[in-house]
Amino acid sequence: MEKKWWNNSVVYQVYPRSFQDSNDDGIGDLRGIIQRLDYLADLGIDVIWLSPIYQSPNDDNGYDISDYEAISSEFGTMADVEELIKQSGERGIKILMDLVVNHTSDEHIWFKEASKSRENPYRDYYIWRDPLENGEVPNDLTSVFSGSAWELDDQTNQYYLHLYSKKQPDLNWENPKVREEIYEMMNFWLEKGIGGFRMDIIDTIGKIPDKLITTNGPKLHDYIQEMNRATFGQYDVLTVGETWGATPEIAKLYSDPIRQELSMVFQFEHIGLDQLPGKPKWDTKKLDFIELKAVFSKWQTELGNKGWNSLFWNNHDIPRIVSNWGDDSPEYRIVSAKMFATFLHLLKGTPYIFQGEEIGLINTPVTSIEEIDDIETVNFYNERVSENYSNDAIFSSINKKGRDNLRRPMQWDSTENAGFTKGKPWLALNPNYSSINVLQDQQSKNSIFTYYKKLIQLRKENELVVYGEYKELVPEDKQLYAYERSYNGETWLIVLNFYKKETVYKDSQQRTASIVISNYPDSSDNLSDLKLRPFESIVFKLNERYQK
Known part of the structure; x- marks a missing residue:
């Protein structure tokens, strides 16, 4: 296999709206990301994946694009993007742009033109169908955001397809002109030096x-x-x-x-x-x-x-892993978050970190629809209310799966609004920012942030982590995940307790090993009778006589 630079890279997803506000309007922006580049360089990441920063009416927080070659004014200017690419590059960090080409915004010039008449040159840029004889939608396709995937355009009396919001009409990829326009746009960005x-x-x-x-x-x-x-x-x-x-x-x-x-x-x-x-x-x-x-x-x-492989627990759509499958209580949040990090970063593939994951940010429970911003969650709420679900049941689902959990502002320090802004944040912060924040983690040798730095460094220094073969052990164990990574005659053993209950791992070959990294400061290296505390994770390097 030909080795590529991205094999041993670590990608960090920035949700620009929530990362750092530089002008105190309550919305994160490109200058704010530039201000925090030294932080990301210190963490050790190689790539920043930017959620969309293009011009957009923000029906779906930027995933509804009205101009692919213009920057949303709330984020800054094209000059700011170019500065971000330049300054990131000086720190050895590449910029990954979010490409959203299944659909555009209904405010994109293509759709504005397409909806003027059935004969418009842009009509075939989108997917249109006549109503059925009874006026009904063309078929039973549903939108991911609930309801039918077809929306009637009254002016031309045809339905257009939208697999997501009705303000996100789907592009017609069968039209070669659409593809040519998209490729020109992609080259526009590639020529700017993105990664x-x-x-x-x-x-x-x-x-x-x-x-x-x-x-x-x-x-x-x-x-x-x-x-x-x-x-x-x-x-x-x-x-x-x-x-x-x-x-x-x-x-x-x-x-x-x-x-x-x-x-x-x-x-x-x-x-x-x-x-x-x-x-x-x-x-x-x-x-x-x-x-x-x-x-x-x-x-x-x-x-x-x-x-x-791409390795990830979280992104802008998937709530905090430490809350959903781990334990976000004050007692176990830190060891639980470190266990999930160990679980993932020792596997073969490119790891992706979603902002705040490296300090163990958790979900933010809500009790009212007024606290919700996300269109998908709002639509779900309205749908379940109409179906007579109880309020408790609806909010139980929202607090576990709602996308606002990920999108709350980054918690930098314990000052007002967590150092994210001096204005009013576009989305309320989790109130716990005084006790969970970057500054506090940076100052602690036992923090989640410090642990992520070590894991990233292990990947940089050991080709075994990047290219090593994988072998699972104890697949039927209901509490332990244990696997080996082997490369060029060297073998590492990774043992993780996924739950709060203590358990024991017994190495069937009675091997000996030294500890590479663990999420407790005093983990045992006794593989013949290894007692694991709640969420304990240990990475061992097997002694030479046991290497493969």
């Missing part, structure tokens, strides 16, 4: 709505290969696709270097394991830990050298 693209719901661009096919359409990979040839294939950049429906076999189609498509994909099989089968994400069940381990092991082994 690549994160591709929003890229597996939907090959949809065939008349056949109810929304993901993995038959032309999907033709489009991506064409995109590669026309744009980023000419650059040494990272490309990662958001692919909710991917299996390992599908992921190989995207990321096998021979196919010349993407560097890697995000797959979400592990994220949906606490979801009731066939139900929306809001309807949850208890996580099956055996199943979780099986999913991670499958992705670690089945990709082989014909694909590359």
Whole structure:
């Protein structure tokens, strides 16, 4: 396998609206990110993935783009972006732009033109269908944000497709003019020196709505290969696709270097394991830990050298892991957060950190619809109210799965508004910022931040972490996750207690080892009878006589 720079990189996702406000209007911005670059360099990350900063009416917080080559004024200017790229580069950090090309905003000039008449030159940039004879929607496709995926345009008496908000009309990728426009836009950004693209719901661009096919359409990979040839294939950049429906076999189609498509994909099989089968994400069940381990092991082994893993717990859509599957109580938050970090960062693949994860930020419970900003959550609330769900049931789901959990402002210090802004924050902070913040973590040798720095450094200094083979141990254990990583005759053993209850790991081969890193200061190295405390995680280097 050819080694690439992004194999041993660590990516840090910045949600610009919530990272750092430089002008005290309550909204994070590009100058704020520039102010915090030294912090990110100190953490050790190599890539910043920017959630969308383009011009947008913000129906879906920037994922509804009205101009791909203009910057939203609330974030700054194009000059600010260029300065961010330059200053990041001086610190060895690349910028990953968020590419949202399944849909645009309905305020994009293409859609404004397209909706003027059926004969408009831009009409075929989007997907239109006539009403059925009774005036009903063309078919049963539903929006991810609830309701029908079809919206009637009264002026032309046709429905347009929107897999998300009705203000996010889907582009027609079958139209070569659409593809050409998108490739020109991508090259506009590549020429500015960005480090690549994160591709929003890229597996939907090959949809065939008349056949109810929304993901993995038959032309999907033709489009991506064409995109590669026309744009980023000419650059040494990272490309990662958001692919909710991917299996390992599908992921190989995207990321096998021979196919010349993407560097890697995000797959979400592990994220949906606490979801009731066939139900929306809001309807949850208890996580099956055996199943979780099986999913991670499958992705670690089945990709082989014909694909590359993206490793993540959180992003702008997926709430805080330490709250949902760990323990965010004051007693266990720190060790729990460190355990999840160990779990992930010692696996094969490129790790992604969502802002605040490195200091153990937690979910923020709400009790009123007035506290909610996210369109998806608002739509869910209204839908469940109309279906007579109890308030308690609705907010139980929101507090576990709502996207505002991730999007609250970054907690920098214990001053007013956590050092994020001197104005009124666009979204309320978690009240715990006086006790959980960056400054406090930076000043503690035993902090989550310090632990993340060590994990990132291990990846930089040990090719075993990046390229080593993976072998799961004790797959049927209901509390322990143990696996080995082996490379060039060296083997590391990673043992993690996923729960609060104490447990024991007994090495079947009675090997000896030295500790590389652990989330308790006094972890034992007795592999023959290893007692693990709540959420304890230990990484061992096996002694030479046991190396493979």
